[in-house]
Amino acid sequence: MIPVxxxxxxxxxxxxxxxxxxxxxxxxxxxVIINDIGKINVDTGLxxxxxxxxxxxxxxxxxxxPDSGGLDELLEKLAQPKLRLDxxxxxxxxxxxxxxxxxxxxxxxxxxxxxxxxIDVIDAVQxxxxxxxxxMAPARFTAASLVVVNKLDMLPEKARDAxxxxxxxxxxxxxxxxxxxxxxxxxxxxxxVFDIAMNEDPSDELPLAAASxxxxxxxxxxxxxxxxxxxxxxxxPGALLDLLENPPADAYRLKGHVKLRTGRGTQRFLVNxxxxxxxxxxxxxxxxxxxxxxxxxxxxxxxxRVGDRLRTSLQAxxxxxxxxxxxxxxxxxxxxxxxxxxxxxxxxxxxxVTS
Ligand SMILES: Nc1nc2c(ncn2[C@@H]2O[C@H](COP(=O)(O)OP(=O)(O)OP(=O)(O)O)[C@@H](O)[C@H]2O)c(=O)[nH]1
Numbered sequence: 001m002i003p004v005x006x007x008x009x010x011x012x013x014x015x016x017x018x019x020x021x022x023x024x025x026x027x028x029x030x031x032v033i034i035n036d037i038g039k040i041n042v043d044t045g046l047x048x049x050x051x052x053x054x055x056x057x058x059x060x061x062x063x064x065x066p067d068s069g070g071l072d073e074l075l076e077k078l079a080q081p082k083l084r085l086d087x088x089x090x091x092x093x094x095x096x097x098x099x100x101x102x103x104x105x106x107x108x109x110x111x112x113x114x115x116x117x118x119i120d121v122i123d124a125v126q127x128x129x130x131x132x133x134x135x136m137a138p139a140r141f142t143a144a145s146l147v148v149v150n151k152l153d154m155l156p157e158k159a160r161d162a163x164x165x166x167x168x169x170x171x172x173x174x175x176x177x178x179x180x181x182x183x184x185x186x187x188x189x190x191x192x193v194f195d196i197a198m199n200e201d202p203s204d205e206l207p208l209a210a211a212s213x214x215x216x217x218x219x220x221x222x223x224x225x226x227x228x229x230x231x232x233x234x235x236x237p238g239a240l241l242d243l244l245e246n247p248p249a250d251a252y253r254l255k256g257h258v259k260l261r262t263g264r265g266t267q268r269f270l271v272n273x274x275x276x277x278x279x280x281x282x283x284x285x286x287x288x289x290x291x292x293x294x295x296x297x298x299x300x301x302x303x304x305r306v307g308d309r310l311r312t313s314l315q316a317x318x319x320x321x322x323x324x325x326x327x328x329x330x331x332x333x334x335x336x337x338x339x340x341x342x343x344x345x346x347x348x349x350x351x352x353v354t355s
Contacts, residue, residue: 001281002031002079003116003272004088005193006101008140010131011094013121014150016047018186019091023049025190031055031078033071033090035062053083061093063100072110079112087116087194102143114281114336116194117145117274121186122171124151124163137173145275146179146192146252147171153184177276179252181299191226191297192252225301231292233316234259234266238325241332243313244271244278248306251296257283258314259292260329261321268292279336280329 007015023030031053055074057065065071071090078088092101098118105115120141122131132138141147149167152160160182168180181188237260247254254273259266268283271294294314296306321329 001112001114001279002085002088003194003274004075004090004105004113005116006090006092006098006105006118007121008092008096008098008101008118008144009094009121009148009150010123010126012126013094013123014148014183014186015091015094015121018119018121018148018150018183018188019089020048021185021187022089022190022193023047023051028086028190028194029084030194031083031085031088033057033062033074033078033088035091035093035096052085053078061095062090063092063096063098063104065104071104072108075108075110075113079110081112088113089193098140098143114272114279115274115277116272117277118143119146119148119193120144121148121150122167124149124160124167125154126151127167132167132170137170139174141171141174141178144171144175144178145277146181148181148183148186148188150183150186152182177249179275179298189299192299225299225303226295226297227301227303227307227310228256228293228295229307229310229314231256231258231294231314234261235314236261236317236319236325237321237329239313239315239317240271241325241328243309244273244280244332247273247276247278248296248298248302248309250298250301251306252298254278254294254296256294257287257289257292258294259289261317262329263321263326278332280332281336282333 007019009015019032023032029052030050032047032051033055034047035057055077057070057074062071075088078085090101092098098120102115102118120143131140147168149164152164155163164182171178171180179192181192235258240258240260244254251273252275254271257268257270259268268287268289270281270283270287272279272281294310296310298306
């Protein structure tokens with residue numbers, strides 16, 4: 001399933017800049033949906049990176065669509081297998097309410113896609129005069145999985161750390177678990193958002209991508225760290241679910257294929273967690289069981305501690321899983337599937353069974 005990542009943020013906070021930064025990285029096929037509230041799609045013209053497929057919503061706000069129909073249709077178009085997209089990014093208008101967007105995505109019925117996180121971009125200079133003016137921290141942050149505190153370059157150097165800390169504290173009042181990164185020119189490590197398939201340009205790509213990358217020098221972006229733990233033998237589903245339901249706070253993403261005991265042998269699953277939102281599905285066809293492993297990614301990730309936690313969760317299990325673990329596994333699979341397919345996802349003996 002293709003992850004759908006939504007970019008939200010108050011007007012002018014830096015959403016298009018962030019999108020452009022992501023699109024200058026080679027090797028990932030990205031589709032975008034641009035939403036401008038004006039009649040003309042201004043942002044479409046501001047996109048400078050490589051897009052493999054695009055759709056747009058102009059003249060209205062994505063979060064005000066009467067039902068998820070409009071968005072579902074666009075997602076379905078972009079999820080067509082022939083487009084071979086690795087990720088879809090929705091740039092919501094500056095007026096979009098992340099809570100509504102989150103609801104549209106969670107309860108949408110577009111086949112072939114899954115929620116890939118909501119990024120909320122904050123303008124560090126304007127934030128306290130525009131978005132955050134009430135006594136309570138803004139509710140919009142409850143929907144975010146990653147908050148980017150942007151435009152720190154526009155503050156005097158000595159005021160940046162304090163502004164970042166103050167804004168982070170307010171965001172955490174509404175959403176204690178959210179990942180928050182500082183940024184200038186909306187530069188973040190793309191690993192926080194989607195998988196980077198390759199570090200080199202494909203051989204047939206024009207040198208334009210390289211030139212445009214040079215313009216967007218992200219070397220100053222806070223770096224994401226990753227730890228990979230192989231999963232050569234089947235693990236206990238309960239142990240994996242304990243990890244997914246209570247992941248280490250510094251692991252913003254968990255992803256990879258794992259082998260689990262299911263009571264009927266071994267079955268392979270694809271894990272994808274963004275923020276605190278776990279997603280579990282039966283392994284993708286063609287994936288190689290020899291490569292089964294879980295990767296944790298995060299800014300300021302404690303690789304040793306997180307690695308130990310993953311190793312414990314993926315420990316080879318010789319005992320049959322408890323019925324409670326199997327029920328939890330089935331429930332997680334159901335919660336991870338689109339509403340209309342929910343009856344088809346129960347664990348079954350199919351080609352992904354390896355023993
Ligand atoms: N100095 C500075 N300028 C920035 C930064 N991020 C964005 N900008 C500028 O701020 C303006 C708005 O940035 P965009 O990326 O277009 O913001 P947006 O959130 O897409 O804007 P809307 O679509 O209008 O809501 C542009 O002129 C950017 O070049 C930053 O971190 N520092």
